[in-house]
Amino acid sequence: MALRIIATGGTFDKHYDEIKGKLTFSASHLPEVLARTRITAAHALEELPLLDSLDMQDIDRGRVLASCVNAAEEAIVIIHGTDTMQETVAVLGAAGLPKAIVVTGAMIPYKVANSDALFNLGYACGAAQLLPLGVYVAMNGTVFDWNKVQKDRVAGVFKAI
Amino acid sequence: MALRIIATGGTFDKHYDEIKGKLTFSASHLPEVLARTRITAAHALEELPLLDSLDMQDIDRGRVLASCVNAAEEAIVIIHGTDTMQETVAVLGAAGLPKAIVVTGAMIPYKVANSDALFNLGYACGAAQLLPLGVYVAMNGTVFDWNKVQKDRVAGVFKAI
């Protein structure tokens, strides 16, 4: 099933800037990541401004929603920071779009050793193709309904509520 | 949903033996891989003898089938070499077990740069939890019915038949 993958930044896509000596954003790693997956299912990659999700404002969430509304695909994966994933899925869930929208991210950047980014992306792609219409968070090898999930910031995992 | 993950070897789990100077099998990388996924869904890892799938005999496929029969879980992911995945899913498919069994693998070993292993594992875990009962191959970001798939050895991708 055709997929739309929307990059919004987050830990998944952070880049180490060796001049500044910190993690920031540069070009998205998603084109490289998607080539690595060897995915043959039809898919489109859409890069929105890459943000730390703590910096996301209403206007940014509105832009994510607009991308979902405008998508030709019914299966959508959104790469998002983990800290405010809950706020974004609330916006998407309230919209009640006739699509399967799966939001994922990473606890460790794709470019850092021991990253969960590639696993999470694979999991989210499978989930978006197979889930009924709705909005979900996919993290920790688990699918959560958008309004029944929160991040446990101490343990660093998502839990059902 | 609880998962059983069965390691049978294949390219996914190959290890570079620096004394022999070639890719072979040592201990499975799956324990390390699963820790990296940060999976919180209930799961069991079962390690069968690790084999190059070109070396798999009927007895080896019988062992994989027995593991599926005996599994308490209804969602099963099997890590398998890509060259004879088709033969193994034929054995599993003919058995008609009341479980969702998803076979995956990798074109590049987990321990080699640019590997698709982690993506494929994530995709297969999501698929095994969400698919109806049946036997499937999950490769290239696509779910294939067990009796409608083959590996295109020239292109290095799986295709529907």
Add this chain to the structure above:
Amino acid sequence: MALRIIATGGTFDKHYDEIKGKLTFSASHLPEVLARTRITAAHALEELPLLDSLDMQDIDRGRVLASCVNAAEEAIVIIHGTDTMQETVAVLGAAGLPKAIVVTGAMIPYKVANSDALFNLGYACGAAQLLPLGVYVAMNGTVFDWNKVQKDRVAGVFKAI
């Protein structure tokens, strides 16, 4: 020739803390790195408190100097942050110890993709074993005398002055 390798932190040894979402210090990566080098030359690893070199105070540089004074080995490699390498080699150079002391570091952490850490460590180990007694900075595949080097912060490379 026997080597002493002194870890002081710096970008080389930074660790991504997935709970805090930032690069910080945990246990040094040097034990793992040294195993990876397959070094058979006699060597001792000494771990000082791991610091961002921007946080290094006189007392910290004094501790590095004391380690050099007390070292049984005549060839010493110091892993150090790049931002204040110059200040530390000034302290070491002024001491005039009868040892070959080579200070190195990394522009990208060992655990981040595309890191120069392992190359720099190899280069510094070779240099410490082969240089005449003195204090040096080894970065960018180049040996610099301690009092004739500075970091070009815009270009992110070390240059002779």
Add this chain to the structure above:
Amino acid sequence: MALRIIATGGTFDKHYDEIKGKLTFSASHLPEVLARTRITAAHALEELPLLDSLDMQDIDRGRVLASCVNAAEEAIVIIHGTDTMQETVAVLGAAGLPKAIVVTGAMIPYKVANSDALFNLGYACGAAQLLPLGVYVAMNGTVFDWNKVQKDRVAGVFKAI
């Protein structure tokens, strides 16, 4: 000091061919590796045919010697397979060229996890710039004279003889 780096293949430069399912040679990884080192010392990269060193014939060693003879640089690093490093340094050593020639390689390919390639390259670059004229093997964080070294194939390390 200006360096010439000569790629001849060996484990260091092996590439996983996902269609054939084995380690072979494709384009050399050295251009990517050298960019990663951030080396600013003047250097030239020369790519000879990439070979498993077990496949090296007299004519291949002659080609390596010719490259050393013709090199404008006095410091030369040769990337070579470990199995017949000894035979190649015998040819180079007998020639008595007025250059510092350091032969290195890797026990694990650059593109495979836990590779020693980058460390060895760094070590060899430092050694080639600092050693007196002569021919050397640099492996395991140790410099060996060309006629006083052999590979211990059981332990996978180089030893003085």
